Amino acid sequence: MNDLMEYDRIHEECGVFGIYAPVGENVSKDIYYGLLALQHRGQESAGISVSDTAGPKGNIETVKEMGLVSEVFTEENLDRLRGNIGVGHVRYSTTGGSSLNNAQPIAMNYIKGSLALVHNGNIVNADRIKQEQMYRGQAHFSSSDSEVLAYEIISERVRSDSIEKAVSGAALKLKGGYAVIVMSPRKLIAMRDPFGIKPLVLGKKGAAYILASESAAIEATGGELIRDVLPGEVITITREGIQSDRALCQEKKAHCAFEYIYFARPDSVIDGISVYDARFRAGQALAKRDLCTQPADFADRIDLVAGVPDSGLVAAEGYAHVLGKPYASVFHKNSYIGRSFIKPTDQERKNAVHMKLRPLKTVVSGKRILLIDDSIVRGTTMSEIIKELKRAGAREVHVRISSPPFLHPCFYGTDVPSTHQLIASAHSSGEVCRQIGADSLAYLQIEDFDHMAGELPLCKACFDGKYPVQ
Numbered sequence: 425m426n427d428l429m430e431y432d433r434i435h436e437e438c439g440v441f442g443i444y445a446p447v448g449e450n451v452s453k454d455i456y457y458g459l460l461a462l463q464h465r466g467q468e469s470a471g472i473s474v475s476d477t478a479g480p481k482g483n484i485e486t487v488k489e490m491g492l493v494s495e496v497f498t499e500e501n502l503d504r505l506r507g508n509i510g511v512g513h514v515r516y517s518t519t520g521g522s523s524l525n526n527a528q529p530i531a532m533n534y535i536k537g538s539l540a541l542v543h544n545g546n547i548v549n550a551d552r553i554k555q556e557q558m559y560r561g562q563a564h565f566s567s568s569d570s571e572v573l574a575y576e577i578i579s580e581r582v583r584s585d586s587i588e589k590a591v592s593g594a595a596l597k598l599k600g601g602y603a604v605i606v607m608s609p610r611k612l613i614a615m616r617d618p619f620g621i622k623p624l625v626l627g628k629k630g631a632a633y634i635l636a637s638e639s640a641a642i643e644a645t646g647g648e649l650i651r652d653v654l655p656g657e658v659i660t661i662t663r664e665g666i667q668s669d670r671a672l673c674q675e676k677k678a679h680c681a682f683e684y685i686y687f688a689r690p691d692s693v694i695d696g697i698s699v700y701d702a703r704f705r706a707g708q709a710l711a712k713r714d715l716c717t718q719p720a721d722f723a724d725r726i727d728l729v730a731g732v733p734d735s736g737l738v739a740a741e742g743y744a745h746v747l748g749k750p751y752a753s754v755f756h757k758n759s760y761i762g763r764s765f766i767k768p769t770d771q772e773r774k775n776a777v778h779m780k781l782r783p784l785k786t787v788v789s790g791k792r793i794l795l796i797d798d799s800i801v802r803g804t805t806m807s808e809i810i811k812e813l814k815r816a817g818a819r820e821v822h823v824r825i826s827s828p829p830f831l832h833p834c835f836y837g838t839d840v841p842s843t844h845q846l847i848a849s850a851h852s853s854g855e856v857c858r859q860i861g862a863d864s865l866a867y868l869q870i871e872d873f874d875h876m877a878g879e880l881p882l883c884k885a886c887f888d889g890k891y892p893v894q
């Protein structure tokens with residue numbers, strides 16, 4: 425998390441993937457392709473565990489390392505991972521939690537067998553559960569709540585007669601937003617938090633079943649989406665097929681709104697809503713509001729509509745569609761910079777915008793631009809972007825944000841920073857507009873989420889402070 429653009433972004437903490445294929449097939453390449461498709465959800469570490477359901481019980485092979493999926497896995501180590509059942513993980517962490525100890529899958533042997541676990545999200549009562557475990561004499565080797573979860577499943581398993589009952593038993597104690605996949609030597613089990621805060625989908629490729637954070641990861645393997653794992657549902661996949669335990673399913677749901685705005689890929693479908701469509705509609709809602717609230721000649725004073733790559737692009741298309749103005753690419757994005765391990769100075773952090781996004785001078789010169797981005801966190805990136813556009817000759821830059829102002833932290837596994845670091849928590853929209861050097865600024869309104877996601881109940885806690893799970 426070195427440069428300014430990374431520093432000034434909200435990050436998802438993880439992506440999970442699991443597959444159960446018929447005996448004799450090898451799933452490691454499918455997991456690899458699934459993880460590549462989930463790379464945007466976490467770039468700090470990557471890992472895969474596989475097992476052979478016809479082989480000796482308890483034999484789990486794991487490879488996990490710090491780095492991108494393409495850096496961690498090679499032909500050689502993928503070749504060593506042989507089996508027809510497996511799980512994979514990509515992780516993003518805050519600086520303090522970035523270590524191989526916290527990388528996943530977590531693979532463990534215990535008195536009744538072995539398991540490997542991958543987890544996206546945050547168990548908000550993990551500290552209390554961890555304390556109980558420590559009083560029972562349990563040592564912990566990482567600072568992650570995923571390890572706490574693995575131990576809880578193991579201690580339930582010691583008392584119950586199947587791994588799926590152990591997972592359901594552990595789920596009763598958990599509070600938070602989570603999507604978890606557990607591999608036992610013969611079964612693949614998935615569970616999603618009762619509010620459905622974190623996404624988790626079920627798909628199929630031939631005779632293999634796939635579980636993943638996003639449908640795009642299933643499609644990356646050549647498979648297809650079947651449905652979402654229901655909020656609160658525990659799914660067990662065995663040789664005989666699929667079983668569903670819905671004991672924890674509840675009426676009240678709260679799917680993370682920011683998945684649609686920023687985290688998820690636009691080619692994913694989450695809880696029945698296409699991420700692309702949701703972003704397009706957010707852009708439309710912004711434009712409709714401008715047409716109602718801005719002076720009558722506002723549209724005439726805009727020459728073109730553009731988005732900040734990547735997650736502002738689709739909203740910009742939606743905005744342009746309503747305003748009847750041309751949509752244009754105003755940046756060339758250098759996608760090859762990747763992460764740098766060279767510790768940057770403050771000036772170098774600022775230069776990252778300069779290196780990553782280059783304005784297209786012939787497009788922007790002399791133009792009044794309506795620019796859309798998904799969010800403003802600290803405001804530093806947007807301020808640099810506007811400077812770059814104006815240096816390239818843009819006459820005016822009007823900024824629209826396809827989410828409401830960030831005012832509150834997230835406790836469900838997303839690194840929305842603490843309130844004092846959020847520019848909108850201490851400054852009015854007019855002040856933020858002046859600080860970033862925009863000619864005007866407006867945000868999506870909370871009510872506009874209804875237009876974006878229809879009837880789907882959303883968690884909007886980082887915008888309105890109403891947390892579904894305390």
Ligand code: SF4
Pocket residue numbers: 601621679680681682683833834835836837838840883884885886887
């Ligand atoms: S608080 Fe914000 S980022 Fe966190 S789950 Fe809710 S909507 Fe998503």
